Amino acid sequence: MDRRATFKSTWLAFALIAPQLILVFIFFYWPAAQSLFWALTLEAPFGGATQFVGLQNFETVFSDKLYWNSVRVSILFALSSTTLTMVMALLLASFVDRQLAGYRVYRFVYFWPYAIAAPAVGLAFRFIFAPDAGFVSSINKVFPNLWNPALDGLDAFILIVIANSWKMIAYSFIFFLAGLQAIPRTITEAAAMDGAGVLRRLWDLQLPLLAPTFFFLLVINITESFVDSFGIVDIITGGGPARATDLMVFKIYSDGFKGLDYSMAAAQSIVLMVLVVSLTFVQFRYVEKRVHYA
């Protein structure tokens, strides 16, 4: 049986998808086209003639040491924050799946951080981890100057990783929990009868059976940490100290809107876009064709 809804009038169908199409056009295709245009031209910020320069902007970007610094920082950031996010999410999801005390409450509470806007997360973390006044400042009382994200690049990097993961754990948590709950309970029970303890079952059964969810989340988390981390960096570190947290997405903003170098910013955002598109491609190509057991 054909279970798709069909519309008698094509106009109605167009009318219904139009709002979405218009949004996608205004907020994605148009800016993308604009970026491409800027990336291939040189333009004076205060008006004047626009000049077509081909790939020259890209050459400038790729020969810039600071750009490669931001690529390195971004990749490190994506790897550490994705690892932290997924490990924590899996841990929490398996706690909830095992119905440890209070799991009903956690199931709801864990999802809230995802609903909080990145700048708000940034603000909260900035206060909590402030070296002189935050909760963490007590560490500095015991070990002076151990923690200072305003001066120490590593501290700052750790701080944005924690903030980003804290926000992203919720998303992975929900998927891991759904994945764990989709594994028939009797399979883990059979393993318990076979003598496997909790960790052994996690390792031998639950993780392999979660593999499709795992790859999906891996790609999503890496993508998100490339594009969605702007708010956190902007509020907490502003890319500093000494560019230690100068992520690609933040550098685009600071070059474009602070440095007023639109062409460089546009070229960088095209590079980032290609990166994200290829991640998405990997996602569709390999993850959607996931292995189905049983």
Next chain:
Amino acid sequence: MADIAISNVTKSYGKTAVIHGVDLAIRDGEFVVILGPSGCGKSTLLRMIAGLEEISGGTIAIAGEAVNEKEPRERGCAMVFQNYALYPHFSVAENIGYALKVAGVAKAERMRRVREVAKSVGLEEYLDRKPSQLSGGQRQRVAMGRAMIREPKVFLFDEPLSNLDAKLRVQMRLEIRKLHQRLGATSVFVTHDQVEAMTLADRIVVMNAGKIEQIGTPSEIYDRPETLFVAGFISSPPMNLLEVTIPVRGEAHAGDIVISTPAFLAGKPGAAAMIGVRPEHLEISAQGRFSLQAEFVEKLGSVQLVHGSFAGRDFILQCPATQPVAAGQRLLFDIPAAAMHAFDPATGARIPKVQPAGRQNEPVAA
């Protein structure tokens, strides 16, 4: 030695009690079938023995040792699940050998035992397949093999045959029984299929609504149901039941029908009772004192069941397939006194027959 002693075991989920004080002693090497309608708590009881469900009250002891606080793996039980619960990403060999792998048995030894077990359940040629590449019956065998390889003290089965087709079910039933004879391990088998229960069990435990109704050998349960529930639940077609009053000893009245009950069927005159008689024990003859109009006839091969109503209740007669019967026809029959069962309608308890002088045993229904 692995006898199982269940004493006053209860189970509740939150405030809902689902098992209300069960006592059951299972002897070493015995094959016990727990039989009851859906939702009566059979699986729950089995899972408490396995250690998959916490015991809310009472104790369960295996081989003389209380296991309430023990992990499933410390109880020496193996379980076969209704949906088989095979590990989908493992091959047949890995599925069967998983318990040994967890126990740290060396690979060569493990493979040797896997092959041995696979041979005994007829799966040698399938060792490299994944469960999804097997038929239902083959999966069932993998589940059995996985349970066997641990050489457990106790086998637990939770409706392991209910997903198989009728023919395979009969075959697997036989294999389970043979396996039991070979290994001699104490076995507890849960089912709601009474034919399965009758053919497999040394003793049957009939459960209803979280309580045990009767424990006995298959013939005890069939010949002498202790409660109205057991009488109605065991055997197919079900026992015919009639609501009667007993104004005079020896006579039961159902509406204006008078059934002469044997003198030794006790009952205070005037009391109400339920009289039961199995369709296969009714005697159809031209001289019968009762009559029933056939409403429809169900042919089952060698016998046929004639459905109608008698004394205001649905009633079934069983007669040989050779006898010509058509719907609408009137049949005459008798109710042999020896085949009658009587129950107290208020408590559901069996009303025992009074021993007439000179007879020691209750006559077994013909």
